[in-house]
Amino acid sequence: MKKLIIPFAFLLLLGACGSEDPEPADGAQTEVGAPEGELDPTAPEAGDEAEPVEFSALTDGTIEEGDPVSLSGTAEELTDDGAFPAFIMSNGEEEIFVRNIAETTVEAGDSVTIQGIFEGDAEEDMPLVSASVIEVAE
Template structure:
């Protein structure tokens, strides 16, 4: 009797596992989007209306968090903020931390212009820009 019960239980358990097909996603991939009503730093079209700004305006608090900005300078220290590559942009006197949402290749010493969203102050106590467009000059 036990010999007949084991195959029956095996078939029953396999049938129970064969329910709905779950769609598999690649582990580690997530879609990043901004909350409704806010500019999305991953969308280049959201920075089309960006205004050129200065390092001084960012460091002094003249620019509101969430504003679209354009800033030009020299890429210095290349780093990584976890999800995206990043670098420090400088005008020789002041520094801004740039999250490279565009994932554009940037080398230390490159003259770059970033179009992005001002995201407040980074952990390093410097202004943070999430850039969706980066032009390497």
């Protein structure tokens, strides 16, 4: 009887150790993108068709949500929106909130040119742009 208990216990131990989940295949990961017909703010090529606009065009309704935009200004305040680094950009009179999807290093006081997608208003009631291209002037 003792001879049967030891092999049985050994089999139970081996069975418990072999229940690891398999690693997903390389192609098994799914990519998240913009819905069909909308520009993807995480894709730099989405900003390629961006036209230079004024800060006021984002607040007065001239530019619609989802439109590509290009803006130049000064990074005033660095912040974080949870998923990406962010900053507030100013032209001296008006401010916009920039979600730094490009994850480009930006310091307060830098002159920057951004290309991205206008996302409407941020929580602070200032225009929000998800920037996939950020150029910092040296």
